[in-house]
Amino acid sequence: MKVDLLIKDAFVFQTVQRKFSKKQVYIHNGKIYRVSTNQIAELAAYQIIQAENQYLIPGLIDIHMHIESSMIPPETFSEWALMYGVTTVVADAHEIANVFGLDGIKNFFNVDTKLDIFQAIPSSVPSTRPDLETTGGLIGVAEVAEMLKWSKVICLGEAMDFRGISYEPDSLIQQIIRHCQENRITMPLEGHIPKIYDQELADFLASGITSDHTHQFPNHLLEKIEAGLFIQFQKKSITPENMKVMMNENLAEFACLITDDVMADDLLKGHLDGNVRLAISCGLSPEVAIYMATYTPARRMSLNDRGMIAPGKQADLVLLNNVETFEISTVFKKGIKIEKAKNKSDNKRSFPAEYYQSVHGRKLTREDFDIRVFSDASSVLVRAITKEVLGTFTDIEEVEFPVKEGKVKLDLNRYCYLYVQERYGKTDNLARSLIKQPLSKKGAIATTWAHDHHNLMMMGNDPLSIQKAHERIHQLQGGYVVVQEGQVVAECPLPLAGILSQEPLEVIGQQLQQVRHAMQQLGYENANEIMSFSTLSLPVSPAYKVTDKGLMDTKRQTFLPLFIDEGAKK
Structure with a gap:
């Protein structure tokens, strides 16, 4: 019998014993046909790969x-x-x-x-x-x-x-x-x-x-x-x-x-x-x-039918040059060698037209970003989110701010506005909240890649920059935008459903890296800037997040008023 492929003399991962042994692996019709210690005379192969000193794993x-x-x-x-x-x-x-x-x-x-x-x-x-x-x-x-x-x-x-x-x-x-x-x-x-x-x-x-x-x-x-x-x-x-x-x-x-x-x-x-x-x-x-x-x-x-190297299993295999460093040499899918990914920008498949026009909601004005107080108080006690530097968990603190002409006056060197606007054209909700110390420079960040509802989330310490980021997200029909001093300094357009792009990965990856860098330049700190920001709106992640309905205690699934004084709230 003649099989499609023989991978010869590799150190093959033995799943049952969790160790490597030198073996011969015969592949036919996309599956593993035989695994043996010695080469079998009765089995010829159309192709032979000499894998001595390499490691073969599923x-x-x-x-x-x-x-x-x-x-x-x-x-x-x-x-x-x-x-x-x-x-x-x-x-x-x-x-x-x-x-x-x-x-x-x-x-x-x-x-x-x-x-x-x-x-x-x-x-x-x-x-x-x-x-x-x-x-x-x-x-x-x-x-x-x-x-x-x-x-x-x-x-x-x-x-x-x-x-x-x-x-x-x-x-x-x-x-x-x-x-x-x-x-x-x-x-x-x-x-x-x-x-x-x-x-x-x-x-x-x-x-x-x-x-x-x-x-x-x-x-x-x-x-x-x-x-x-x-x-x-x-x-x-x-x-x-x-x-x-x-x-x-x-x-x-x-x-x-x-x-x-x-x-x-x-x-x-x-x-x-x-x-x-x-x-x-x-x-x-x-x-x-x-x-x-x-x-x-x-x-x-x-x-x-997969997950180990044995007869009858699918011939999905990886050859490693070094098992300690997990250095990949060659990948096989159903016994066929995988070539390097290509940077393709043509032949994009079409999605329904509405998938490219999915960011709705009214245009926000400068006044929409004000947090107003409906009382005669000269100051107000409010709740502000605090976040981790390394993870995505959040907490909350109470802080007092002065009130002038009916508006909360933030210490914008220590606190930012955080908004979530409903973007599907159903309610046009705009939830207003505050977050402590996410930015050290004047600017804003906005995205529709906001877990998991993917409404439009905006954060910043400069209302004009927030408004600019909001406008740009609508123009792009989704994505990530960073604004500094009123100017767009980085963006990653995601026009497909507001969360995807059909550009080559190299293009998207470079755009996203520029967004990360711009967030860092604004002073945003986290081990994963994109995920940590996007999960500020995830209401199943501990402990306090913001949806288009408001500030939520995620464990109790109850909304918390922004103002501690109920009489001050909008």
Whole structure:
């Protein structure tokens, strides 16, 4: 017999033993045909790759991620992810769903890709409830029922509404969970469980959710795994402290590595492969890191035809020059070598016309950005958000400001305005709030890439700059804009649904890098400027965020007045 390909003399990853052994790997019709210690005389090959001193591992599998976070459609993402050894993903498209609902999901995935893209049903569109945030789309039980019929759907995407899941048996998310349990009994139910422990964790897990990908901490890691959760480590949770717990307690069976979100400029440098390298540098052995990026995610999602190198498995493979540094030499998808991603700007597929005109809402004037007080007080006590420098969690403080001519006079060297305007043309809500010390120079930042509702969020210490950023976002029909001293200094247009671009990744990545730099020049501090700013509007992230409906205590899902004195509020 003659097979398509023989990869000869590689150190092949032995999943069962978590070690490498020199083997011969025969590939035929896109699958692994035979793995043997010695070359088999009866098996000839049309092509032979001599891989001596190289390491052969299964293709990387990312089971919790959002393609839209890279700000590109699936066809562009496919080329780049494959180049980094990622051969399978499970994509939760709740970003496009928040803008255009089920129709958005259908149009987004209406394309063939070399990358295997399985789908998670977006369970939280909106992330909470329509009375707490306005979205363009809604995923209810009827939409879930339709998606359950799709062959590529293999799990329920991250369920995020803590109160609805834990304490409201008739909530929409509970109805969705029950429908999945009744109609797809074995389907994994994915969770979003930040800083929830003890009794609250038990209340949450009573729903049947069995995974968590949010920020993990070493003192609670074992508690979550012993409670039955499969842990998915995104970048910010891949720390020496967490990896030490994983190694010392031998917990690899109960966890995997994922990306969740990879920005466009970061995708130019890597994807899940970067998190594998990080895990190794933080103390995971290379063998355990590979195991948690291939086999455990495949098993979690019942992808039984991949995740290990064995007969009958799909020939999704990665050759490494160095296993310690995870240096990728060659990637194979179904036994075919993957070429480098190309910088293409032509042959863009067409989306419906309304997808390019999705940013609505009235034009705001200078006066819209004032915070007015309706009392005779000479000063007013207000609530202001405080944020982390390293993460996305927030808190709140009470601060007193003077009032002049009925307007709050901020200390603009220490506080900024933060606004969220509904952009779907449904309510034209404009929520006003304050945030402490995000900028040190005069300017503003605005975006429609505002999790997860993707309304128009604006922040700044100069109302004229905020107005300029607002105007520019409307002109671009979505994206990121940074304004300094009234002048646009950086922008990343996202005209497709207000969250995506069809330009080449190199172009988007450069634009986004310029936005990051401009944010830094204004004095905005965070390890991930884009994600930290965009999640200031995410009402399922601890602890205080802003939607178009107002300032929210996200755990209690209650709105807080901006003014402590009820008589002063608008």
